[in-house]
Amino acid sequence: MALAKRIIPxxxxxxxxxxKGVKFENIRDAGDPVEIARxxxxxxxxxxxxxxxxxxxxxxxxxxxxxxxxxxxxxxPLTVGGGVRTVxxxxxxxxxxxxxxxxxxxxxxxxEFVGEAAQRFGSQCxxxxxxxxxxxxxxxTPRWEIFTHGGRKPTGLDAVAWAKKMEDLGxxxxxxxxxxxxxxxxxxxxxxxxxxxxxxxxxxxxxGGVGNLQHLADGILEGKADAVLAASIFHFGEYTVPxxxxxxxxxxxxVR
Amino acid sequence: xQTVAVxxxxxGNLHSVGKALEHVGAGRVLITSDEKTxxxxxxxxxxxxxxxxxxMAEIRRLxxxxxxxxxxxxxxxxxxCVGMQALMERSEENGGIDCIGLFPGQVRFFGKNLHEDGExxxxxxxxxxxxxxAIDHPLWHAxxxxxxxxxVHSYYVEAGNxxxxxxxxxxxxxxxxxxxxxSRFATQFHPEKSHTHGLQLLQNFAAWDGRW
Numbered sequence: 281m282a283l284a285k286r287i288i289p290x291x292x293x294x295x296x297x298x299x300k301g302v303k304f305e306n307i308r309d310a311g312d313p314v315e316i317a318r319x320x321x322x323x324x325x326x327x328x329x330x331x332x333x334x335x336x337x338x339x340x341x342x343x344x345x346x347x348x349x350x351x352x353x354x355x356x357p358l359t360v361g362g363g364v365r366t367v368x369x370x371x372x373x374x375x376x377x378x379x380x381x382x383x384x385x386x387x388x389x390x391x392e393f394v395g396e397a398a399q400r401f402g403s404q405c406x407x408x409x410x411x412x413x414x415x416x417x418x419x420x421t422p423r424w425e426i427f428t429h430g431g432r433k434p435t436g437l438d439a440v441a442w443a444k445k446m447e448d449l450g451x452x453x454x455x456x457x458x459x460x461x462x463x464x465x466x467x468x469x470x471x472x473x474x475x476x477x478x479x480x481x482x483x484x485x486x487x488g489g490v491g492n493l494q495h496l497a498d499g500i501l502e503g504k505a506d507a508v509l510a511a512s513i514f515h516f517g518e519y520t521v522p523x524x525x526x527x528x529x530x531x532x533x534x535v536r
Numbered sequence: 537x538q539t540v541a542v543x544x545x546x547x548g549n550l551h552s553v554g555k556a557l558e559h560v561g562a563g564r565v566l567i568t569s570d571e572k573t574x575x576x577x578x579x580x581x582x583x584x585x586x587x588x589x590x591x592m593a594e595i596r597r598l599x600x601x602x603x604x605x606x607x608x609x610x611x612x613x614x615x616x617c618v619g620m621q622a623l624m625e626r627s628e629e630n631g632g633i634d635c636i637g638l639f640p641g642q643v644r645f646f647g648k649n650l651h652e653d654g655e656x657x658x659x660x661x662x663x664x665x666x667x668x669x670a671i672d673h674p675l676w677h678a679x680x681x682x683x684x685x686x687x688v689h690s691y692y693v694e695a696g697n698x699x700x701x702x703x704x705x706x707x708x709x710x711x712x713x714x715x716x717x718x719s720r721f722a723t724q725f726h727p728e729k730s731h732t733h734g735l736q737l738l739q740n741f742a743a744w745d746g747r748w
Binding site for chain 2: 282283284285286321324326348351352353355356357374375376377378379401402403404405452453478480481482483484506507536
C-alpha cells in the first residue's frame with residue numbers, strides 16, 4: 281500500500297490548439313486539447329498538464345475557455361501554466377476548472393508572488409515551474425542554474441537553493457524541467473532531479489528530454505521524482521500511457 | 537428531477553465537482569450559497585479547498601455551520617476534502633481552529649518528517665492512493681477494494697469513533713479516507729478528480745437513499 285508515482289502527459293497549447301501535434305493510433309491530430317486530454321484520461325493518465333506557451337494577453341480568453349471545456353470532460357487533476365503573473369490570473373484559471381496553477385517566470389522576478397498565491401489559494405494548488413540548466417564544467421562539482429525565456433537567459437540563481445526557497449514560500453509542488461536535456465530525448469537530467477527532490481519535502485515532477493520508457497523509470501528510480509511528465513513520446517503514439525505504466529510496474533515502481 | 541446543492545462558501549473551484557455530478561446524471565446541480573435553495577435540495581455536497589481558518593471563517597459568517605448540521609440529518613450529504621475536515625471537532629492547522637463538530641475527531645498535520653520503509657514521504661500527500669473499505673457501504677458499490685483515489689492534503693482526519701471510518705487510507709500513518717454516520721458521508725479524497733472510481737462514488741451518492 282503506497283502512493284502511486286504519477287505519469288503526466290503534457291499539452292503545449294498555442295491559441296487553443298496543441299502545437300506539437302499528436303498522433304493516436306492512426307489518427308494524426310492537429311490538436312484540440314480537450315479531445316487529446318480526453319484520450320489520455322481514457323488511457324489512465326494520472327493528471328494532465330496544460331501549458332499555454334504563447335500566453336499573450338489576447339488569447340487569455342481562449343485559454344480559459346479551453347480549460348473550462350477540458351474540466352467538464354476530464355475527471356482527473358488538471359494543472360495549467362503559462363503566463364501566470366497575478367492573483368487574478370490564478371483565480372480565473374481555478375474558476376475555469378484548473379486544479380493547480382503553475383507559476384514560472386513570475387516567480388523568478390517576484391518570488392513573493394508565490395507566497396501570496398499560496399496564502400490566498402492554498403499550497404495544494406500552487407506549482408512552481410523551474411527551468412534548470414547545468415552550469416558546471418565536466419569534472420567540477422555539479423551545479424545547476426535557473427534560466428528564463430525558454431532557457432536563453434541565465435539568472436545566476438542556484439537551482440537547488442531556489443527550489444528550496446519556493447517550498448519555504450509555500451509552493452505545493454515543483455515542476456522541474458532540465459533545460460539542457462529538453463527536446464534532446466536523452467532523458468531527464470537525473471542529477472538535478474535527484475538533488476532537488478532530496479532537498480525538498482514537497483513533490484517534484486520531472487520534465488524534459490524523455491525519449492523512451494526507460495527515461496520515465498529512471499526519473500523515479502534515479503531522479504527520485506514523485507511524478508514524471510512527458511509530451512512527445514505520448515503524442516506521436518510511440519508509447520501509450522498503459523505501456524508506460526506496465527514498464528514502470530515491471531521495475532518495481534508503484535503505479536495506478 | 538432531483539436536485540443536488542453544492543454549497544458555495546467562496547472557497548475555491550466548485551466547477552469540477554458540479555461538472556462531475558452532472559456527468560454521472562446526478563440531477564439538477566445547483567452551486568449555491570442560498571440557504572433556501574440548500575434547504576430544499578434533495579442531496580447536498582459540501583466541498584472545500586484551502587486553509588481551514590479561512591474556510592471556517594466563511595462557513596461561520598454565512599451561518600453554514602448550523603445549516604450543515606441541520607440539512608445533513610435527513611438527506612444524503614457528502615463532504616469532500618476540507619469539507620470533510622470542517623465536519624470534525626477541531627483542526628490543528630493555522631495554530632488550531634474549532635470546526636463544525638458533526639463527527640468526533642481531530643484534524644492533524646502529517647508532519648515534515650514522515651518516513652516509511654526508509655523513504656522520506658513528501659507532504660502534501662498528493663496523488664493516487666488506495667482506500668480500504670472497512671464496511672460494505674452503499675457508496676462503495678461497484679468500486680473495487682483498495683481502489684485508488686486522488687488525494688491532495690497535508691492534514692488528515694484522526695477519527696474519534698473508529699466505527700465511523702468506512703474507508704481507511706495509509707500514508708506513513710493510518711488516516712480516515714472516508715467517514716460515514718447515517719445520511720452523512722465524507723471523503724478526504726476528491727471523487728470528482730478520481731476518474732472512474734470517483735465518478736462511480738458520485739453516481740452511488742446520487743442513487744443513495746441515505747441509509748445503511
